[in-house]
Amino acid sequence: MIQSTSNKQQYLSFFIGEEEYCINILAVQEIRGWERAKPLPDAPNYVKGVVNLRGVVIPIMDMRIRFGVTEVEYLKTTVVIVIKVDDGGSEKVIGVVVDAVSEVYDLDESSIQPCGSIAGTIESKYLKGVATVSDKLVTVVDINKAFDFDELSSLT
Amino acid sequence: MSIDLSQFHQVFFEESFEGLEIMEQGLLGLSPGETDNETINSIFRAAHSIKGGSATFKFEEVSSFTHILETLLDEMRNGEREVTVEAVDLLLQSVDVLKDMLQLLQAHEPVPESLYKEISDALEAMVSEEGAGEGNGESAAVAESSASSNVVEATDDESMSWLIQFAPESHILRTGNEPSRMFKELSLLGEITVVCHHQKLPSLEEIEEELCYLSWSIILNADVDLLQIEEVFEWVKDESELGYEHLPLSAAEERLGTKASVAVDEVAPAAAVEATAPGSPAATPEAAPAADNRQLQVAPKKEVKDTAAADKKPAKVASTGSSSIRVGIDKVDSLINLVGELVITQSMLGQMGDDFNLEKLERLKEGLIQLEQNTRELQESVMRIRMLPISFVFNRFPRMVRDLAKKLDKEVELELIGEGTELDKTVMEQIGDPMVHLVRNSMDHGIESPDKREQAGKPRVGKVILNAYHQGGNIVIEITDDGAGINAEKVKEKAIERGVIDEKSELTVEQINNLIFEPGFSTADTISDVSGRGVGMDVVKRNINSLGGSVEVSSTPGHGSTFSIRLPLTLAILDGQVIRVGDQIFIVPLISIVESLQLKNQEITKIVGNTEVYRLREDHVPIVKICEEFCIDAEFKSYDDATVVVVEAEGVKVGLMVDELLAQQQVVIKSLDTNFISIDGISGATILGDGRVALILDIGGMIKRVNLTKKSKKAYAA
Numbered sequence: 115m116i117q118s119t120s121n122k123q124q125y126l127s128f129f130i131g132e133e134e135y136c137i138n139i140l141a142v143q144e145i146r147g148w149e150r151a152k153p154l155p156d157a158p159n160y161v162k163g164v165v166n167l168r169g170v171v172i173p174i175m176d177m178r179i180r181f182g183v184t185e186v187e188y189l190k191t192t193v194v195i196v197i198k199v200d201d202g203g204s205e206k207v208i209g210v211v212v213d214a215v216s217e218v219y220d221l222d223e224s225s226i227q228p229c230g231s232i233a234g235t236i237e238s239k240y241l242k243g244v245a246t247v248s249d250k251l252v253t254v255v256d257i258n259k260a261f262d263f264d265e266l267s268s269l270t
Numbered sequence: 271m272s273i274d275l276s277q278f279h280q281v282f283f284e285e286s287f288e289g290l291e292i293m294e295q296g297l298l299g300l301s302p303g304e305t306d307n308e309t310i311n312s313i314f315r316a317a318h319s320i321k322g323g324s325a326t327f328k329f330e331e332v333s334s335f336t337h338i339l340e341t342l343l344d345e346m347r348n349g350e351r352e353v354t355v356e357a358v359d360l361l362l363q364s365v366d367v368l369k370d371m372l373q374l375l376q377a378h379e380p381v382p383e384s385l386y387k388e389i390s391d392a393l394e395a396m397v398s399e400e401g402a403g404e405g406n407g408e409s410a411a412v413a414e415s416s417a418s419s420n421v422v423e424a425t426d427d428e429s430m431s432w433l434i435q436f437a438p439e440s441h442i443l444r445t446g447n448e449p450s451r452m453f454k455e456l457s458l459l460g461e462i463t464v465v466c467h468h469q470k471l472p473s474l475e476e477i478e479e480e481l482c483y484l485s486w487s488i489i490l491n492a493d494v495d496l497l498q499i500e501e502v503f504e505w506v507k508d509e510s511e512l513g514y515e516h517l518p519l520s521a522a523e524e525r526l527g528t529k530a531s532v533a534v535d536e537v538a539p540a541a542a543v544e545a546t547a548p549g550s551p552a553a554t555p556e557a558a559p560a561a562d563n564r565q566l567q568v569a570p571k572k573e574v575k576d577t578a579a580a581d582k583k584p585a586k587v588a589s590t591g592s593s594s595i596r597v598g599i600d601k602v603d604s605l606i607n608l609v610g611e612l613v614i615t616q617s618m619l620g621q622m623g624d625d626f627n628l629e630k631l632e633r634l635k636e637g638l639i640q641l642e643q644n645t646r647e648l649q650e651s652v653m654r655i656r657m658l659p660i661s662f663v664f665n666r667f668p669r670m671v672r673d674l675a676k677k678l679d680k681e682v683e684l685e686l687i688g689e690g691t692e693l694d695k696t697v698m699e700q701i702g703d704p705m706v707h708l709v710r711n712s713m714d715h716g717i718e719s720p721d722k723r724e725q726a727g728k729p730r731v732g733k734v735i736l737n738a739y740h741q742g743g744n745i746v747i748e749i750t751d752d753g754a755g756i757n758a759e760k761v762k763e764k765a766i767e768r769g770v771i772d773e774k775s776e777l778t779v780e781q782i783n784n785l786i787f788e789p790g791f792s793t794a795d796t797i798s799d800v801s802g803r804g805v806g807m808d809v810v811k812r813n814i815n816s817l818g819g820s821v822e823v824s825s826t827p828g829h830g831s832t833f834s835i836r837l838p839l840t841l842a843i844l845d846g847q848v849i850r851v852g853d854q855i856f857i858v859p860l861i862s863i864v865e866s867l868q869l870k871n872q873e874i875t876k877i878v879g880n881t882e883v884y885r886l887r888e889d890h891v892p893i894v895k896i897c898e899e900f901c902i903d904a905e906f907k908s909y910d911d912a913t914v915v916v917v918e919a920e921g922v923k924v925g926l927m928v929d930e931l932l933a934q935q936q937v938v939i940k941s942l943d944t945n946f947i948s949i950d951g952i953s954g955a956t957i958l959g960d961g962r963v964a965l966i967l968d969i970g971g972m973i974k975r976v977n978l979t980k981k982s983k984k985a986y987a988a
Contacts, residue, residue, distance in 0.1 A: 155900035
């Protein structure tokens with residue numbers, strides 16, 4: 115919580131295709147342009163590889179592929195959100211590829227509604243819920259679940 | 271002025287733990303029955319400083335406990351008490367108790383009396399039991415006479431006497447000590463004969479009246495304890511050379527060589543000698559060299575002690591797992607030198623950059639070469655700081671082996687080889703536990719009971735050898751025992767029973783032996799306290815593998831087994847060969863490369879199951895295509911265009927097909943694990959000079975991976 119008086123937290127929103135998603139801004143370390151990553155063998159298709167982030171090797175994962183978008187393009191506007199995720203107590207830094215970052219919203223915890231079965235191609239366990247921001251629907255992603263390293267280990 | 275003593279507590283604890291370690295090692299080095307004064311002294315010194323320190327900081331439990339300990343040690347030191355197995359055991363236990371007490375104090379917790387009561391009672395009992403008893407004189411005599419070369423056996427029918435050599439330092443009179451008074455006191459104990467040696471007496475003009483130039487040999491013809499004599503010299507023992515020998519009277523007189531030749535003492539400028547027989551002016555030929563000998567013996571011992579202390583000091587770093595590290599000043603000095611050079615190079619390059627023109631290109635290149643060299647040296651220097659001798663790990667084993675042998679009712683001797691071999695601190699910290707496990711295993715399953723050994727025609731005492739040495743960029747640690755070895759049949763049976771392998775599997779003895787590293791495997795028929803729960807060996811293997819090392823076992827039934835642990839010297843840096851496959855860059859660890867060669871298509875033979883094999887001298891080397899393995903588009907279309915890098919891991923050779931060999935360079939290993947997950951066949955990543963990431967191949971993992979894929983294709987596994 116940033117403020118103890120209200121339950122509001124800030125969320126960074128980004129686009130995957132036409133859809134707007136957001137993640138808790140406290141998990142975000144920085145935003146970078148897309149650069150080609152060094153591919154990793156055996157990795158699932160959404161893991162694009164690893165890049166050098168100022169001396170630290172971080173994996174790049176394409177959230178678009180992860181969320182079932184079949185045709186992905188890497189354009190000038192394609193960005194990588196570098197986020198910190200919690201992996202069973204240890205913190206890992208990963209890069210997440212999205213089409214564009216958009217805005218920062220103040221969301222009340224209570225305004226996030228569980229999304230249940232409306233999630234289409236995305237498994238609902240990756241999602242925290244859906245929030246309404248000025249008549250738009252924004253999907254809130256649970257970043258720790260969306261990139262689960264245990265699941266990754268079993269895939270490779 | 272009051273000083274806050276608590277600021278020194280940490281230092282006290284560190285020093286005390288260090289002291290305890292010295293004590294423990296010293297105690298383990300003591301063999302019952304013989305008196306090694308130097309060792310006892312070092313144990314005593316350590317105990318003494320703990321006592322002193324704890325008293326200063328008002329840790330009364332510790333100081334009173336150490337006091338009893340010290341009394342016992344003091345008696346041993348003076349030769350009044352024989353070094354027995356029981357005494358050493360008790361002392362070792364007290365070291366443990368002290369360690370516990372100090373740890374509690376360090377954590378600011380109270381020390382319960384129950385912790386030390388038992389041991390301190392036992393110590394007290396031992397002290398009072400046979401204080402200055404009967405046998406002590408003898409052991410003292412043995413101790414002393416072993417220092418001088420002449421050992422004279424006591425004969426029963428002759429009265430015993432003490433031959434005392436007394437050579438005070440010249441300034442003894444200034445400290446208010448008067449030799450004649452000591453002689454008087456001695457004469458109260460019995461009849462004394464004093465011979466004065468005045469060879470060192472200078473001519474009259476040079477005499478300083480305050481200095482003492484004399485030394486004496488005294489025969490005390492009385493049956494008294496050494497302690498009583500020592501008491502007489504109590505005040506001067508630090509300022510003089512004293513020697514005591516317990517001899518039959520005639521032998522003592524013979525040694526003095528002046529039995530009847532009583533001459534009148536002419537000069538006794540400083541000390542009025544009062545004695546039944548005045549000292550002889552004639553020099554006694556034996557006494558002088560004897561004194562010299564002693565002096566000579568003392569000097570080198572001191573040196574040994576100093577270096578030993580220096581060696582042992584950093585030991586606590588590893589054992590307490592503290593995060594600090596003690597570095598030799600020479601290493602720091604070389605570091606400072608290198609930084610100095612680096613600064614010079616930097617300023618040279620900086621100046622050149624100020625007004626650069628093409629004429630200076632040569633000099634720029636030179637400067638860059640110099641910079642490269644500086645950087646490399648600096649890097650090596652920094653790495654060396656992290657390198658510690660493996661004795662930090664080895665040191666814990668003598669005690670462990672001793673205790674374990676007792677527990678298992680076996681007789682085991684431990685031999686340490688290559689303790690000076692240096693190893694990275696992080697590797698060192700993590701290798702301790704697997705090694706403990708392997709040593710336990712060797713002692714529990716390997717070494718047989720003494721009776722069994724005798725039946726097998728082996729010495730009763732089993733042997734465990736720890737050996738460390740460098741090989742290539744690796745450190746190899748071997749744990750060898752001369753026990754029963756691994757019963758391959760039994761292992762196979764168990765493996766089948768537990769479903770580790772299939773009944774039909776055809777395995778070599780080597781392969782069978784290495785099955786013991788499989789999870790859920792234990793051949794111990796009974797589960798013992800020491801090992802045999804069926805967990806362990808697989809954990810050992812996993813731990814070692816996670817350090818980038820490997821472990822193998824070889825065994826000869828009836829003659830023992832050898833476990834070899836192979837570890838990289840450091841986890842941070844690797845000498846690598848940069849290779850290119852398609853547009854991808856990989857690093858192959860230089861140590862795994864056997865050779866690189868160009869092939870012709872016709873040199874490749876296809877054998878069963880579509881495996882391509884190249885005949886490298888007498889070996890058949892299966893070819894692995896990285897491009898296929900990692901799904902990369904390679905440039906080469908046939909073997910004619912490709913380069914084959916023959917690599918070896920865990921005794922298996924394979925040829926990696928690559929497009930091109932690029933540079934050889936040192937790379938800094940970045941773990942993939944930190945931010946991702948580990949991948950089979952990849953040991954990590956590194957960042958190249960241009961900022962791109964390259965993956966480092968793990969050859970061992972790579973081979974396994976290839977075998978797995980092949981197995982899944984139901985093909986012949988190489």
